[in-house]
Amino acid sequence: MISANEPFERRHPSQTNLDPKTSFSYENEGSDIRLPVPAEFSFAENVAHLSTATNESLYTLREGRIYKAIAVGREDTVVEIAADGDTHLRIRFIEEPASDSPTLREGVARYVHDWFDLGTDLKPFYEMARQDPLLKQAVVSFYGLRNMGIPDLYEAICWGILGQQINLAFAYTLKRRFVEKFGRVIERAGESYWLFPTAEDLASFTPEDLSAAGMTTVKKCEYLVDTARLIASGELTKEQLLQTGDVKQAEKMLVKIRGIGPWTAHYVLMRCLRMPDAFPIDDVGLHHSIRHVLGLDTKPSKERILELSAGWTQWESYATFYLWRFLY
DNA sequence: TTCCAGGTTTCCT
DNA sequence: AGGAAACATGGA
Numbered sequence A: 001m002i003s004a005n006e007p008f009e010r011r012h013p014s015q016t017n018l019d020p021k022t023s024f025s026y027e028n029e030g031s032d033i034r035l036p037v038p039a040e041f042s043f044a045e046n047v048a049h050l051s052t053a054t055n056e057s058l059y060t061l062r063e064g065r066i067y068k069a070i071a072v073g074r075e076d077t078v079v080e081i082a083a084d085g086d087t088h089l090r091i092r093f094i095e096e097p098a099s100d101s102p103t104l105r106e107g108v109a110r111y112v113h114d115w116f117d118l119g120t121d122l123k124p125f126y127e128m129a130r131q132d133p134l135l136k137q138a139v140v141s142f143y144g145l146r147n148m149g150i151p152d153l154y155e156a157i158c159w160g161i162l163g164q165q166i167n168l169a170f171a172y173t174l175k176r177r178f179v180e181k182f183g184r185v186i187e188r189a190g191e192s193y194w195l196f197p198t199a200e201d202l203a204s205f206t207p208e209d210l211s212a213a214g215m216t217t218v219k220k221c222e223y224l225v226d227t228a229r230l231i232a233s234g235e236l237t238k239e240q241l242l243q244t245g246d247v248k249q250a251e252k253m254l255v256k257i258r259g260i261g262p263w264t265a266h267y268v269l270m271r272c273l274r275m276p277d278a279f280p281i282d283d284v285g286l287h288h289s290i291r292h293v294l295g296l297d298t299k300p301s302k303e304r305i306l307e308l309s310a311g312w313t314q315w316e317s318y319a320t321f322y323l324w325r326f327l328y
Numbered sequence B: 001t002t003c004c005a006g007g008t009t010t011c012c013t
Numbered sequence C: 001a002g003g004a005a006a007c008a009t010g011g012a
Helices: A043-051 A102-115 A123-130 A136-141 A153-162 A168-182 A199-203 A207-212 A218-232 A238-243 A247-255 A262-271 A284-294 A302-308 A316-327
Strands: A008-010 A024-029 A032-036 A060-062 A065-072 A075-084 A088-093 A184-188 A191-195
Touching (some): A075 A184, A088 A102, A136 A316, A153 A168, A153 A218
Antiparallel strands (some): A060 A065
């Protein structure tokens, strides 16, 4: 009993260079997991962000709590995530009996830690943003919001590719089709919870298979299959991207892949690799946000955005994420 | 019907 | 390296 409640502490060895924010710990309480959150954290703000997704297939919100299927290795589970006071998240396993596998429990804790970006200290960002004309309102309105990410590399790239040059509502429709055709479903208490398909799952399909399943263009289907094969074969990994050392080198690596341009590369580096200076500057949503905040008649030029973002050094991804929140 | 949407590739100088 | 055209489709 004492050992089961002992706080757990370990570090990611491969991320020490790029990611100084690597402290990670959790504790078991009964069959639940308690995950500490930083001071600059609001569960309600993050749920509010999640609730802006229309037709989302990978999580469910009910009464202010989050329900989601999570895969750890070959083990699948479904969890409920709720606030536990102001200092912790509480993760409950939606299954009987609750998991007693230490590997699964740690994997789930790590996933949630990564998903909510709990390792980042937002104090310096808020300090900078308070003086910034574009951000000062956003950081008050959305205080405690984290860059809710996409921990799985294949999922992040797919979402980038699916979302290219189409409206978000349609992008969510495509994602749902993709998930429900190629992903796995877990049933719990009469509800269905979907897991995003793995790169391995997709590597054996052809672009025509995807096209027949209702994905838009054969071109995008080619990109989705090609990327699945690259990741499944180990030719593209998160570790490789992190080891490039900086966002420019990682962007170069990603842009070599057909279907990934500068926007998708930065989107993936921001949402999945958590590079703080990833910056999808060509993003139409970002342009709309800036126009809205400054009350402009037209979208700002790239030069203007570079001027406005000059003070965001090493916080470009958080600045973008906060500005996106104005769109909903 | 037209215009736009959380772009990328290809083909040009 | 930098620019224009083709791509391709649901929503407003």
